[in-house]
Amino acid sequence: MSTIVLLLATGLGLGALYFLVASGLSLIYGLMHVLNFAHGAFLTLGALLGYAAALRLDATSWPGFIASILVGALVGAGVATLTELLLIRPLYERHIEQVLVTVGLSLASVALFEGIWGTDPTFIRGPAWLDETTGILGARVPNDRFVIIGVAALVLLAIVVFLRRTRYGMIIRAGVENRAMVTALGIDVRRSFTLVFAIGGAAAGLGGVLAAHYFGYVSPSLGGSLLIFAFIVTVIGGLGSLTGAAVASVLVALLQQFANYYAGGTGDFVIVLALAGVLLVRPSGLMGKAA
Amino acid sequence: MSGQVLVVDHLAVSVAGQQVVEDVSFTVPATGITAVLGRNGVGKTSTLKGVLGLYQRTGEVTLAGERIDALPTHKVVQRGIGYVPEDREVFARLTVSENLALAERQGSATRERREMVDRLFPDLVQRRDQMAGTLSGGQQQMVALARVLLNDNLLLLVDEPTKGLAPLIVEQVIEALRLASATVPILLVEQNLDVVRRLAGDAVVIAGGRVVHTGSASDLLSDELLTQRLLGVHAESGEVRP
Ligand SMILES: Nc1ncnc2c1ncn2[C@@H]1O[C@H](COP(=O)(O)OP(=O)(O)OP(=O)(O)O)[C@@H](O)[C@H]1O
Ligand SMILES: [Mg+2]
Numbered sequence: 001m002s003t004i005v006l007l008l009a010t011g012l013g014l015g016a017l018y019f020l021v022a023s024g025l026s027l028i029y030g031l032m033h034v035l036n037f038a039h040g041a042f043l044t045l046g047a048l049l050g051y052a053a054a055l056r057l058d059a060t061s062w063p064g065f066i067a068s069i070l071v072g073a074l075v076g077a078g079v080a081t082l083t084e085l086l087l088i089r090p091l092y093e094r095h096i097e098q099v100l101v102t103v104g105l106s107l108a109s110v111a112l113f114e115g116i117w118g119t120d121p122t123f124i125r126g127p128a129w130l131d132e133t134t135g136i137l138g139a140r141v142p143n144d145r146f147v148i149i150g151v152a153a154l155v156l157l158a159i160v161v162f163l164r165r166t167r168y169g170m171i172i173r174a175g176v177e178n179r180a181m182v183t184a185l186g187i188d189v190r191r192s193f194t195l196v197f198a199i200g201g202a203a204a205g206l207g208g209v210l211a212a213h214y215f216g217y218v219s220p221s222l223g224g225s226l227l228i229f230a231f232i233v234t235v236i237g238g239l240g241s242l243t244g245a246a247v248a249s250v251l252v253a254l255l256q257q258f259a260n261y262y263a264g265g266t267g268d269f270v271i272v273l274a275l276a277g278v279l280l281v282r283p284s285g286l287m288g289k290a291a
Numbered sequence: 292m293s294g295q296v297l298v299v300d301h302l303a304v305s306v307a308g309q310q311v312v313e314d315v316s317f318t319v320p321a322t323g324i325t326a327v328l329g330r331n332g333v334g335k336t337s338t339l340k341g342v343l344g345l346y347q348r349t350g351e352v353t354l355a356g357e358r359i360d361a362l363p364t365h366k367v368v369q370r371g372i373g374y375v376p377e378d379r380e381v382f383a384r385l386t387v388s389e390n391l392a393l394a395e396r397q398g399s400a401t402r403e404r405r406e407m408v409d410r411l412f413p414d415l416v417q418r419r420d421q422m423a424g425t426l427s428g429g430q431q432q433m434v435a436l437a438r439v440l441l442n443d444n445l446l447l448l449v450d451e452p453t454k455g456l457a458p459l460i461v462e463q464v465i466e467a468l469r470l471a472s473a474t475v476p477i478l479l480v481e482q483n484l485d486v487v488r489r490l491a492g493d494a495v496v497i498a499g500g501r502v503v504h505t506g507s508a509s510d511l512l513s514d515e516l517l518t519q520r521l522l523g524v525h526a527e528s529g530e531v532r533p
Contacts, residue, residue: 177384183368
């Protein structure tokens with residue numbers, strides 16, 4: 001029983017990280033039809049600069065931790081906004097070029113980060129409480145899992161409220177359905193492109209800081225490894241569906257954890273099988289609109 | 292120039308690198324309803340989309356004396372064009388009131404217009420919170436019409452508003468268009484010649500990527516031979532056949 005609880009907590013924590021990356025990917029794809037390969041770079045930079053901010057204050061203090069989260073989110077939002085304005089927007093409507101430019105940016109940024117911070121992972125510290133455990137049904141669950149899950153849930157809630165309750169949210173939902181018609185109502189849909197990049201970047205940057213605590217280190221390759229699974233999550237959930245991304249994040253992470261534990265470390269393999277299975281049965285993903 | 296709200300001069304339109312409208316020129320008078328006629332697939336919809344900049348176009352398009360052919364779609368619309376697309380294109384996963392709110396342009400939608408739209412389409416008032424995708428075709432058409440009537444426009448582009456609708460709903464659409472045309476000129480693509488006869492003052496006929504006839508709609512439709520030659524129909528039978 002305690003093993004199952006631990007696997008659930010770890011899986012949910014990992015799922016929360018996947019969601020923080022996948023939510024942006026899905027929104028961006030849904031609205032702009034661009035698979036953003038640079039999303040991992042937003043995460044990595046958020047983690048690196050977030051931790052740098054924490055060190056400035058005192059990485060083991062709560063103010064340091066909170067500062068790292070805020071800085072991570074801001075850095076993610078900022079660099080994502082610049083990416084959209086400087087690289088994506090000039091290639092308006094040229095989807096292949098847009099995707100290629102994000103691939104280029106992701107490769108270049110890893111090289112740049114390695115040049116600045118080195119290739120080795122930096123092991124990080126946080127407030128002591130995060131590394132302690134809480135007993136649940138006999139399992140000793142690391143406290144950082146609760147924080148990660150809680151923050152991801154808040155992000156999900158915030159995005160949902162934004163999409164449902166604001167005019168920009170409405171424009172984004174409409175744009176996901178039929179972008180041309182949004183422009184035919186006199187709305188400059190490109191502004192919402194920048195906005196989804198900013199939102200997705202903020203979630204990714206924040207996810208980077210939390211991922212650093214989950215794994216215990218920061219490194220220039222942090223984003224790349226999470227990005228692969230976030231893409232799988234996005235496809236399984238249905239490209240463009242936020243709810244799909246949330247559900248698939250949890251399912252994929254749990255499946256991965258349980259397969260790793262009970263099926264001899266085959267988690268990644270099982271996920272790829274699941275991806276193939278979903279694509280065969282429901283090519284548009286669990287909650288995607290019919291292709 | 293004051294007699295014309297829209298001047299289209301040598302408009303060519305292409306989709307995905309393929310030219311679908313070759314060379315179209317016509318004018319739309321500043322009052323009344325002007326019909327665009329032509330057989331299926333001749334490029335009526337593409338002409339409207341070219342004017343709006345939804346499809347790539349070359350040539351000159353002038354709205355109320357100002358060139359709009361270099362503007363992106365949202366700016367064209369902001370200048371005062373309301374578009375009712377061929378398949379209504381309401382946002383299925385937005386509610387009726389969200390669909391309408393989205394359409395309201397700043398400084399263009401007014402309280403009076405809202406009330407006018409509510410009076411015109413009481414059905415929509417009742418269904419404010421219903422997802423537009425779950426509305427009937429007729430109700431969706433009302434949403435599409437309401438979207439343009441909410442704003443102060445110089446011109447409406449309306450593409451086959453009666454397509455696939457029951458006779459009773461067609462009457463409602465005709466009423467709405469007639470009412471709208473009292474204050475704003477309309478360029479109307481319509482295959483139902485009976486509707487054209489009842490609404491349109493002028494007609495523009497497109498064939499082979501070009502305008503082949505312009506003139507009074509009633510003159511055209513009362514000329515059996517001409518109608519037959521240009522549209523491939525007997526004027527009496529109403530529907531245009533491919
Ligand atoms: N998005 C598109 N992709 C490819 N071809 C297109 C597209 N839109 C229009 N076409 C082509 O352009 C030509 C003109 O189409 P258009 O829809 O403008 O004609 P139409 O006169 O409105 O026809 P209908 O009476 O059937 O509505 C057709 O041959 C059509 O196949
Ligand atoms: Mg058409």
